[in-house]
Amino acid sequence: MKRILLAGVSLATIGLSSGAQAADPAKGPCPYGGDPYKNYNCLDSYLGTDFLSRFINYYRLEWGHEAAPSDPKAPSSRRAEWPATPQSTPPMPFTEWPYGGSTSIGVTRPSSIDSPLMNALGNTSAGSWMNDNHIQVYGWINAGGNFSSNTVRGGNVPAAYDYNPNTVQLDQAVVYFERLPDTVQKDHVDWGFRLAPIYGENYRYTTAFGLWSDQLLNQNKNYGYDLPMAYGEVFIPQIAEGLLLRFGRFISVPDIEAQLAPNNYMYTHSMTYTFDNYTNTGLQGTLAVTKNWMLQLGVSVGSDTMPWNAGAKIANPFPNPLFPGTTMLKDPGAIPSVTGGVRWTSDNGNDSVYVVADAINSGTWGYNNLQWYGLTAYHKFNDQWHISFETYNLHQNNVLNANNPAALAAFAAGGTPFSPQYLAFNAPGLAQCNSTAVFSCTASVQTYLAYLNYKATPLDNISYRIEFYDDKQGQRTGTKTRYVETGIGWQHWFSPQIEIRPEFSYYRSLDANAFNGNSNLGIPANKNFALIGSADIIIHF
Template identity: 90%
Template sequence: MAAVGLSNVAQAADPAKGPCPYGGDPYKNYNCLDAYLGSDFFSRFINYYRLEWGHDAAPADPKAPPSRRADWPGTPQTIPPYPFTEWPYGGSTALGVTRPSSVDSPLMVALGNTAAGSWMNDNHIQVYGWVNAGGNLSSNTVRGGNVPAAYDYNPNTVQLDQAVLYIERLPDTVQKDHIDWGFRLAPIYGENYRYTTAFGLWSNQLLNQNKNYGYDMPMAYGEVFIPQIAEGLLLRFGRYISIPDIEAQLAPNNYMYTHSMTYTFDNYTNTGIQATLAANKNWMFQLGVSVGSDTMPWNYKATIANPAPNPLFPGATMPKDPGAVPSVTAGVRWTSDSGNDSIYVVGDALNSGTWGYNNLQWYGLTAYHKFNDQWHISFETYNLHQNNVLNANNPAAVAAFAAGGTPFSPQYLPFNAPGLAFCNSTTVFSCTASVQTYVAYLSYKASALDNISYRVEYYDDKQGQRTGTKTAYFETGIGWQHWFSPQIEIRPEVTYYRSLNANAFNGNANLGIPASKNFALVGAADIIIHF
């Protein structure tokens, strides 16, 4: 990376090649861009990294159309140093602020003067992505012992977190004169597949083999944008990231390398249709239908044999996933005229709430406030629950589980199956398991390329169904997000976790190793290289 930076300085300093030499500065004269990049694919690819080194944005094209509606709330943040420009919301391409082919990508620039690249540009299709690798030093020692901390499952390791490729067309949501469309396919490979897996889609990797590395497709959807309805209606259909959340599975969308427990034990994806309506510049409404959370449509009404009928599953057969049922998601979001404040209230994937693969009945909100150009705060709280969760404190229930009497018994899912509940009574066969959580990020913009984020969190797993231990947790950490350019960033951090009522760390339920510690101290760092 240092060589790229020095080479950039050396070439930019060469005045011998005319007014737009190969080393000319497109930041001063945008017309010099093609001359700077060169003509062949590899020169253009490398030289684009070289061009952006040390800058916080790509050179601005003076002929580019406006990137947001003139009367829309102001842009609260920038990339870099933050992972987003708009306050995050899910289920929709950002309304009023999205132009086709607007992603800054070295790969697309390199392809720009090829036949394939010209065709993609003409059709507003982009192909881009990133490689994300990281490592950690931890007070935990056993494999998987960092759990319930995440996304650094294994302590004291270096790993490929995720390699991601986006193939997409962004709809134009700035204009208001024609219906537009889009799509996204997002294959992922790496350790982080365990945090995106949906039951029934390549899930054997996690649930039957517990592979350290795996693949998934957390996003595969199409979109239609209809600007003539109010300030715009966007319909998304397919598999998409669940709403709302400050964080996301995809590495560049987060303040820090690791994730809060609030996000780790949340819904991940829905498969269905989500409608997002901008009623006006301040108010947005959402309504969607999905087949539960983190499960596939073909699990709906699918059954498997039940070798051990019991009060919870009394028949000779039982649902493959009781949570794979029609579910409703609804949300409302308010944003101030300045864009400095936003509140987003959501009920996600709501149905009867019976114990399913990840059938979480999610009620909560996210809120954001920008104090000034240097400081802002992000806050999230939610309550989630599942009903009829098998009681780990009831011997008959445990015996039925061991005998194969539930869809999540080890005969069906030997690894990473949904947890049981440690109910308050030993006499009930099942009970409702719930979580209450609060997380906040306080972020400081130290420079155009540096963000420092402090995270504090309280997570109360009231029946232990989510983390495997009936306890509340306190977690706090601080991270530094440094960008060398819009394409390369690093995120070192230090995080401390404490389970308040029982040991919850340095164990591995998949290996039969009980937790032996009530705290974890983890130092971690990762690098994201975009392409």
């Protein structure tokens, strides 16, 4: 029996073979010109039988539409009593208000991705086996470019992810291999997993110390590969409204934005997202206490570092107060850390507040050992308008002072794990402490970010971004200054599979020049502003 997959349900699931056409006999097996949007049972006839025809015809089928044809016999993908779905994709990059470390509880069915590749595989034995086991493979290719007032290679920093000004680039090519646990049902334990390899320029923002990190830290390659998500999940519905356990490497819990292109309002990223935690490796628990309240608790090995860095040591040719003795930890931030969060969502789904403390430990200066305390909040005004807000404070302790001669000497001589002898490029930054007399100090950041979003049509979203970013000791961006940034972007979907995101952004550093430099090349910043126009395209498969 042939099977096809659409919106998570194969025809075999609802008891129809791919050839079954439940239609008015007087009008033929597929009336209305065989349009699957008017008669879902015409879908298989429309797509064809061979892989290539089905793959191409699926793009043709969805062109100009905001969603795939709906199967009237598909089971509900949401618990009836759950808060209403606040958004739709298209034109927004998500349907539920985002939270991290968990597959969305109460609203996820297995094999629920609208994918040209999975539909093309539907008539093959491999695709049939995958459908039967709720396993899917899909992904996207994302490419873009920018025109910038900066000219130096890497000179767009601290703007991101368009690292190089005035270029066209492959941002990310991503493939997901996954099985989603069924979090709608409440009668059996279910499981899932995800492997998500990535290749492209964006690897420099996802890299974790110790996992193929030489590409970035010792070669500074323009393109590289990474595996930002490699985890398993177990869903236990019998505990409260459901407990989900995730273990492995996963995207860090907080933030409006995400590393993967389709999950963002705009092509570029805020500084708020660019310079905080990216991934955690460990165990994260998410408990739906009620339909409105969710609690999270997890343990990890710091942030953006791998477990095998824990306890690993390297030689110390220049002992200093921070790292005394003849050896020092390879990454002092690779230590047991705790993440906790609480989330509230209103009954009507229009409001959500999410408070998180991410990867908290002693806070010692590490590769990216950020002590993150903050919140995200969302409010939907009506079907056209909503706002997203984020604020956080993060810090690291005992960061080497770039203004202290003894500290600089220790750094240059190899007396830190992040000295040039060990990490030739893109090493964690030093702090520009308030006093030249101190060897080290605490480096902290305070930030505020908002997106105002307007659904112009079912295929168009306009997002306005504004943020204030205070890099108090310059450890995150390389410059001790306050920043303001604002930008506007248009997200247009030709179909649920193809989207473009043109935008324009303005950045200003208030206290010092921060743009058009490159620390890897020894070029100091020489501008206090940046004007960047950019655009990208995402093609899902």
